[in-house]
Amino acid sequence: MNVDLSRRGFLKAAGAGVAATSLGAMGFSEAEAAVAAHVRPFKLANTTETRNTCPYCSVACGIILYAKGDVRKGETAEIVHIEGDADHPTNLGTLCPKGAALKDFVHSPSRLTQPRVRRPGSDRFEPISWDAALDRIARLMKDDRDANFLARNEAGVPVNRWTTTGMLAASATTNETAWLTFKVAKTLGIVGFDNQARV
C-alpha cells in the first residue's frame, strides 16, 4: 500500500491541516487553483466495464461490455461498446465479424426478450409467460415420451431411447450448465441432442 497516502490520511485525521501537494510545495499553487476552478462545474459520471462470453457459438470468446451508468450504484446502464477481451485465453481480444457486431445484436429491436409461442395453425408468434411455456413444454414432452419411449429393442435388449423429441441447447454456458443439460436430456432418453458439452 501507498505509504505516502496513509501519511496524508493521518495528517488530515489528526487535524494538522497539512494539505501538502506536489504543486503546492513546488510553488505552483496558482496552477492548482486554476485547475480546481476549471473542474468545479463538472461532476463525475459512472461507467462500467464487464466481462462476459459471446453468445454466438461454442468457441465462447471472452468479451468486455462497456456501459454508461453503473447498476450497482442504483443507476441504469446502457451498453455503448463491446470488444474482445484481450485477457481471455480463447480469443486474446479478437472477435469474428458476428461477434464484432454484438452491440447491434444487444440493441436490436427484433431481439427475443421473452418466450413466445406459435400455436398450431397460427401464422404468428405470441408472447407467453415462462410458467405457461414451461408447463406446456412439459406436458407435450410427457405425452410424446409416454407414446414413443422405447425401453427394449426387437431383440429384447434394454435401450431406453426416446427418438421422437430432440433438444438443441445454447452455446454460452458454463461447464456446470452443460453437465446438467446433458444429464437431463440423457436421463429422459433423448438421442437427438446437441449442446456445449460436446465441444
Next chain:
Amino acid sequence: MSGFHSIPPDPAAIGRLLKAPFAILPDAPALFRQRAERFAHLAEGHPAAAYLRFLAGLCGAQAALAEALPPAEPIPAEQVERARAGAMPPLDRAALGASPALREVIARFTEAVLPLAMPPQAASALDWLRHADTATLDGMIGNVMADSLPMEALPQHLFLAAAIQVEAARRAATLDAARLVPVATGLCPVCGGPPAASLVTGRQGAEGARYAACAFCGTQWNEVRIKCLACGSTKGVGYKEQAGLDEVATVKAETCDECRSWVKILYQDKNPSLEPVADDVASLGLDLLMQGTDYRRAGFDPFLIGY
C-alpha cells in the same frame, strides 16, 4: 513525436494470435524525451500550464542526462536469477540507493535543472538539495526508495525522485524482459514499485491489453483488466470519468469497492499520445473531482503527490 517506429510488414504475423508480452522495459532516453514532449504539448492552453511546462523542462533534463551517460552497469545475472526464483523484483532498491553511480547522477541532474524557470519554493529546495550533506542525502534517498516522500520536505524529494528515475530506468533497461516474472498484482516486476497509472494499449499484437506503468523505473507490465491494482480484487470495479465531455473519455478513474481505492486508467487505444506520467499530472482535474468521493488514490507519481 520522437520514438515513433513504423511497423515493418510481416506477412507471417497475419492471422496469428499473439500473447501480449508480459513486460516492456524502458529505453531511458526515449522514455524521458517522449515524456518531456508530451508535457510540453499538454501545457498548451492547460490551466496548470506553468507546472506542466516546468515538468517538461525537468523531463527534458532527464532525457539529456540519460543520453549523455555511459551505458549503465547491468544488474548481476545471479541476482536476476535469484529474484526470479523467489518471484521478487530484480532491481534491488537498497543496492541502487547505496551505489556511488547514483550519487554522480543526482549531482549531474541537480546541476542540469538549475537553469529551468521555477518558483522560489522550488528554486530554494533545489539549492538546499545541492548542498545537503551525505548523511541527509542518504536519508532522503532512502525515502525515495521507499516511495514515501515526507510532506514537510516534498520539493527536495521531487527533484531527487526525478534524478533517481533516470538511473532506475537505465538499470531496468539492462534486464531481459523475457526473464521477468510477476511479483504481485499492482507491483512492478522490475523494482517492486506501485504504478502511476495503467493504460489500455493499442500496440500491435497487444491490442486491448492493459499495462501498468511504474513511475520509478519506467517499466510497463501486463495486468488483467477490470481488476483493482491496489488489492487485486475483481469484484466491485467501476469507472468514473468527468461528466459532460464532448468526446469519449480517455482518462478514467478505476475504482474498487473492496478496498475503496482508485487508480487512473488511460485509453491509449483511443489516443496513442497518452503518456502515463505526463497525462497523470495533466489530468489533475480528475484527482480533484475524486477527492469528493470516498475512494483514495492508490497511483503513485512523485509529480502528483497529495491527492
